[in-house]
Each structure stands twice: as C-alpha cells, then as structure tokens.
Amino acid sequence: MKSSRIPGFYKMPIEERVKVVKEFAGLTDEEANMLLSFSALPKDVADIMIENVVGTMQLPLGIATNFIINGRELLIPMAIEETSVVAAASNAAKMARPDGFKAKATEPIMIGQIQILNPARDAKEKIEEQKEEILSLANAQDKILVDLGGGSKDLEIRWLSNDMMVVHILVDVRDAMGANAVNTMAEAIAPLLERITGGKALLRIISNLAIYRLAEAEVIYKKEAIGGEEVVDKIVKAYEFAALDVFRAATHNKGIMNGIDAVVIATGNDWRAVEAGAHAYAAMNGYKPLTTWSKLESGDLYGKIKLPLAVGIVGGATKVHPMARICLKILGIKTAKELAEIMASVGLAQNFAALRALATKGIQAGHMKLHAQNIAVMAGAKGEEIEIVAKKMIEEGKIRMDRAKEILDEIRKK
Numbered sequence: 001m002k003s004s005r006i007p008g009f010y011k012m013p014i015e016e017r018v019k020v021v022k023e024f025a026g027l028t029d030e031e032a033n034m035l036l037s038f039s040a041l042p043k044d045v046a047d048i049m050i051e052n053v054v055g056t057m058q059l060p061l062g063i064a065t066n067f068i069i070n071g072r073e074l075l076i077p078m079a080i081e082e083t084s085v086v087a088a089a090s091n092a093a094k095m096a097r098p099d100g101f102k103a104k105a106t107e108p109i110m111i112g113q114i115q116i117l118n119p120a121r122d123a124k125e126k127i128e129e130q131k132e133e134i135l136s137l138a139n140a141q142d143k144i145l146v147d148l149g150g151g152s153k154d155l156e157i158r159w160l161s162n163d164m165m166v167v168h169i170l171v172d173v174r175d176a177m178g179a180n181a182v183n184t185m186a187e188a189i190a191p192l193l194e195r196i197t198g199g200k201a202l203l204r205i206i207s208n209l210a211i212y213r214l215a216e217a218e219v220i221y222k223k224e225a226i227g228g229e230e231v232v233d234k235i236v237k238a239y240e241f242a243a244l245d246v247f248r249a250a251t252h253n254k255g256i257m258n259g260i261d262a263v264v265i266a267t268g269n270d271w272r273a274v275e276a277g278a279h280a281y282a283a284m285n286g287y288k289p290l291t292t293w294s295k296l297e298s299g300d301l302y303g304k305i306k307l308p309l310a311v312g313i314v315g316g317a318t319k320v321h322p323m324a325r326i327c328l329k330i331l332g333i334k335t336a337k338e339l340a341e342i343m344a345s346v347g348l349a350q351n352f353a354a355l356r357a358l359a360t361k362g363i364q365a366g367h368m369k370l371h372a373q374n375i376a377v378m379a380g381a382k383g384e385e386i387e388i389v390a391k392k393m394i395e396e397g398k399i400r401m402d403r404a405k406e407i408l409d410e411i412r413k414k
C-alpha cells in the first residue's frame, strides 16, 4: 500500500521530490515536467482568466507528507508564501499517525440571497404557496446540474425589517464551488418573486456564509506522541485562551486558515470565499475559534474542527489552471466533498502544530530553522550541507548569507 510517510522528503533535491510525488499520484511525464518548470500558467490561459494581464504572480507549491484522512494516505499540495506552514502540517500529520484524521462533509448546499424591498404583508405566505413553481424556474436554468442530482432544493424566507425581506434559495451545487449556478438561479427567480410579493428585488447573489455546506474533522493525539500529558494540558489551555478572548481567537483561526487556504489556493479555489465563510461562521455567536481541543480520560488530546467550505473540483480555475489540475490529481479525489474533508483535516493539523509550538518552545525556533535552511540553500549548500550550515548559523546566532557562504567554504575544504 502506498504511504504518505516519506522520511527525509524535505531533504531531497526538488527533482527527487517531484519523482516521489509523480509515483505516488501517477502523474504523467508532462505533469511532472510542469511541476519542474516553475512556470505552469501559460500566457494565453492567464489572459483569459482575468482582465489586463501583464504577468503571473507565483507562489511556492509544497507537499505536506504524512497525512492519513479517513484511512487514506494523502500527499497534500499547499501553495503558500509563508515558511514553516508545510513543515508544521507534515509534522502534525506525522504525530497523528497511524489513525490520522476522520472527516466528513455535508451535502454541497449553497445559499443564494434575493433581497426584496417593500413586499406585501402576506409575501412570506404567498412565496411558500408558490414554492414549487419558484424552484422549478430555478432548476430550468441548469439542466446539467439537475441531471447530476443537484439543483435548487428549498427556500427560506425572513423579514429583515418592516420593509425588507430576504429569500434564500438553497442549491445543491454538487462538485462546483457553486457561485455561478447559484447567482444565475437567484437572478432568474427574482422577477417571479417580485410578481408574487409585489415588492422590488434588489440584490441577487450567493451568500458566502455557507452554513449548509460544512466540513468537519477530528483527531486524537496520543499523549506520548506529542510530548506527554503536560503538553496535552498546555494545548487545552491554549485553546481556552482563544475561546475566551477574541484577540487570540483571530490569530488562532488565522493559523487554521494557513493550512486551509494553502490547499484552497493550490486547487484553484476561491480563497476569499472560504475566508469570508470561515470568519462569518466563527462569528455567528460572538467570534469563536473554529476548533475545539480537550483532554480525554486516557490523557490523550482530542481535537475537532467545523467550518463552511465552499470549494469545487469542476469549473473556474480548478479546471483552467494547469497546476490546480495537477494538485487535484495529487489529492486523487473524486468529489468536492472529499476536498472539503481534506481541507478541514489540514486546518485541524495546522492548528495543532501552532498550539503545540506556541505552548512549548514558541514558534520562532522553528521559523529560524527554516529561515537558516533557506539562507544555506541560497548560499549554494546542497544535500547534507544544508543542515550543517543551518545548524552552525543558528548556534552562532548569525543567520546571514555571508556567514552561510563562509561556513560552506569551510566544510567543503575539509
């Protein structure tokens, strides 16, 4: 059976890493070469994705190793500019082995909002009476989605003030992120809602607070795998800090989103939508952490995450961006639901790594190590030299290019 536990992956030359990923995911030569090209978005593709294109903005794409999610070994592609995130996720996933993460997601139901101004007093009742007609008009907009088992399923109606009402259309968007399908349906039913309610439809747009499209993941960290019961207690206290204090909760959730966004970006998904959804969800009852951590009777650590994840594997950049296609292939998933389950697990792992580091040695130590390794590589260190140069610079407290070059010269002379 293939394993995502790949000792020394971080020390391999890039070509070697790509080879490992290629074998793991069954990438073609062309796909592996695309990874190695470090320029995967062609000019003509970029030019049709947005307006006024003058170039591309690249991010490093890393692979988090060690993940097991719902019993599956997974390599996780993460696109992010920040050091330590990929290493921390890999490390957190390693400590969660062999059981790994258990995750599940709801059906992919998105909300479209139609704002109605000055509706009749009995507008709510009237809409309810004509619900089937409204839903079938919505479904007439997207036969393909309906054939796939998706489509508009229900309506919700709320008065927001004496003269303003909102109608939610709930749409199962299957494997899409869903904004296009939902917005088209919202616009299509708005004139009918105007006729029914006697009001005026103003905004017709998706809500990014996707409370019916939730993903959750849980994990148990054995106390001995993470440094003992003392570390378990410290992590629980670190969580309680976030649960009690909004200033900490913001940073706690930021750390979670470090992991989630990196996978969202790698797979060509809309990270602003995911961010908006995550933070709005966190704020529904006063801004709270998206994870919870507690100590089990065994003394082990139990963690859980739950958040909306509106991500797709069809349409938009997920299909157009060659790198997003490769990343989806590396994940080897078949549905958007699975993608959301993976993202939730990565978020939970990322949060664990941050809390463990913060509650023990602090995060700067890890950052410095990576920073030193980066400097060593930039100075020309290869293979084992990287560790040696980095370690020496940390010991000396001098993490600089000139010093890295000197140390490199010294060890090469020996």
Ligand code: MEV
Pocket: 082, 251, 252, 253, 254, 255, 256, 258, 354, 355, 358, 363
């Ligand atoms: C840094 O990008 C993320 C952390 O600040 C998250 C946290 O504090 O939990 C380390």
